[in-house]
Amino acid sequence: MLGACLWLGLAGPGSATDVSPLPIAEIAPGIFVHQGRHVSLEDPARADSANIGFIVGERCVAIVDTGGSVAMGAALLVTVRAATEKPICYVINSHGHFDHVLGNAAFTDLPGVQFAGHSNLAENLGASTDFFLRQFAAELGPAPAAGQIVLPTLQVADRQELDLGGRALELQAHATAHSHADLTVYDRETGTLWLGDLLFMERIPALDGSLLGWIEVMERLQVIAVNRVVPGHGPASAPWPAASLPQMSYLQSLRDEVRAGIGAGEFMEDLMKTAGAQQRSQWLLHEFNHERNVSRAFTELEWE
Incomplete structure (x- = not known):
C-alpha cells in the first residue's frame, strides 16, 4: 500500500540468523524505502542515518544504497528476502559516503550481483x-x-539503463555537486527519482563537493517532472520540486553571503558565525555541519 510503513518479518526459520529486518515503507508499487535517523557522526546510531531501499522488478531486485555498516547491509538483505524471493541483480550506490556504502559487503556473496556507481x-x-x-x-x-x-563493477559516466524485468531504471551520473560521484536513479514505472544526498530534507545539507556545482545540478533537476523523490536524508518520499526549496534556499544563501563576505574582506572564521545564521533554526544538526559548509564554500568561492 502506498506510503504504508511495515515491519517485515523474517523469511523463515534459519534465514539470516539473529538479523532483524528494517522498518520499511512501500512508497509506490515495488519501491521500498527505509528511512534513516537524523543523527550526527558522533552518535552510536550513525550507521542508520541514510535512506536506503530497493526496487522490485519482474525478474530481479535492485538495491539503492546499503547503509553505514555491514550489519545495516545484512538487515537490508533480510528485509528484501522477506518481501520477495527474486534475486538481487544490482546494488546501486548514489555516492561514496560511508552511510550509503559500508553495507555493500553484505551483498558480495550473492550470485551474479553487480555493483553500480558513478564513474x-x-x-x-x-x-x-x-x-x-x-x-x-x-x-x-x-x-x-x-x-x-x-x-563498483558497473561504472556510469553519463546515463545507463538497467532492466529488472518489465521495469527499467535510468541511472544518471552528475557533475561534482554534493560529492564527486553523485548518481540518481529514476524508476520509469512509478515516476520515482532517488536523489541520494543531492537532496537533504530536515537535516542540514553536508557539502563535500562543489557548492556552485550542487546548485547547478539542482536547478537542472528541479525542472524534471516526476511523481515523487527519495532524498538521501529525510522522509522516505517527498513531492517534487517542492521538496527541493528549503535546501536550495540554504545553498543559495550560503553562496551569496560567503561571496559577499569575501568581497568585503571578511575572514573565513568570521563568516562561519554569520553566513546563513538566519537559517539556523530551520535545520536539524546545524551545529555539526554548517561551519564546515562555510569553510568549503569559502575555499571554493575565494578563487572566483
Missing part, C-alpha cells in the same frame, strides 16, 4: 579506504579489511 566512485572509495578503516572500524565488524570497501 568517479571507484577512485573516491579507493581514496577513502584507509579513512573508513580507521573511522568506521566498528561498522565494518570484528576484522575490518580493505576488501570490505566494495568498488
Whole structure:
C-alpha cells in the first residue's frame, strides 16, 4: 500500500540468523524505502542515518544504497528476502559516503550481483579506504579489511539503463555537486527519482563537493517532472520540486553571503558565525555541519 510503513518479518526459520529486518515503507508499487535517523557522526546510531531501499522488478531486485555498516547491509538483505524471493541483480550506490556504502559487503556473496556507481566512485572509495578503516572500524565488524570497501563493477559516466524485468531504471551520473560521484536513479514505472544526498530534507545539507556545482545540478533537476523523490536524508518520499526549496534556499544563501563576505574582506572564521545564521533554526544538526559548509564554500568561492 502506498506510503504504508511495515515491519517485515523474517523469511523463515534459519534465514539470516539473529538479523532483524528494517522498518520499511512501500512508497509506490515495488519501491521500498527505509528511512534513516537524523543523527550526527558522533552518535552510536550513525550507521542508520541514510535512506536506503530497493526496487522490485519482474525478474530481479535492485538495491539503492546499503547503509553505514555491514550489519545495516545484512538487515537490508533480510528485509528484501522477506518481501520477495527474486534475486538481487544490482546494488546501486548514489555516492561514496560511508552511510550509503559500508553495507555493500553484505551483498558480495550473492550470485551474479553487480555493483553500480558513478564513474568517479571507484577512485573516491579507493581514496577513502584507509579513512573508513580507521573511522568506521566498528561498522565494518570484528576484522575490518580493505576488501570490505566494495568498488563498483558497473561504472556510469553519463546515463545507463538497467532492466529488472518489465521495469527499467535510468541511472544518471552528475557533475561534482554534493560529492564527486553523485548518481540518481529514476524508476520509469512509478515516476520515482532517488536523489541520494543531492537532496537533504530536515537535516542540514553536508557539502563535500562543489557548492556552485550542487546548485547547478539542482536547478537542472528541479525542472524534471516526476511523481515523487527519495532524498538521501529525510522522509522516505517527498513531492517534487517542492521538496527541493528549503535546501536550495540554504545553498543559495550560503553562496551569496560567503561571496559577499569575501568581497568585503571578511575572514573565513568570521563568516562561519554569520553566513546563513538566519537559517539556523530551520535545520536539524546545524551545529555539526554548517561551519564546515562555510569553510568549503569559502575555499571554493575565494578563487572566483
